[in-house]
Amino acid sequence: EVQLVQSRAEVKKAGESLKISCKGSGYSFTSYWIAWVRQMPGKGLEWMGIIYPGDSDTRYSPSFQGQVTISADKSIGTAYLQWTSLEASDTAIYYCARLGATSSSGGWFDSWGQGTLVIVSS
């Protein structure tokens, strides 16, 4: 069974750094892209960026380029999303999601993590 398990909720202050994680299991972690998706309170889903753990090829949404860093450690099957200086507007639930196909022809997300709530106080 494919599983993506995310790190626990975080409460931080503005200006602090943060790194959240997403551990994949039940499949070949290096063969599938992993994306990060934000859901701000009461809002919809926003794609942030995506990484291919096999070679760490990373793409960012223009809206999030320079704001966050996505990385992966294939030796432990884990992807990361990090901030160097959080803002109150980063308060949201962050989901990791697996791209549903190993080829470039499939762009849907077939498995999702449970979400990590990040609360940033000003």
Added chain:
Amino acid sequence: EIVMTQSPATLSVSPGERATLSCRASQSVSSNLAWYQKKPGQAPRLLIYGASTRATGIPARFSGSGSGTEFTLTISSLQSEDFAVYYCHQYTNWPRGGFTFGPGTKVDIK
């Protein structure tokens, strides 16, 4: 960037009734469209990909149609567990470009 719109924003339906949700793209996305169901406190769940292919384990009451810029998700007979927010998602530019989601349609109990 391709902009996705969904209508209506909220759809009030009685259990057992049919629900029809619409998604429109600002330019053609061919059949590169997926639908997700999102309930509060839960992760999104893939329902449909390739505009009309049901994901593994998705009941037959969910169906998707359309291509180009106009898409529809139909729930043939709403069950209590189907009340949720539904998002469409285009991936036509992948891997050259990224992805965009629609703003969602909330299906609630009439």
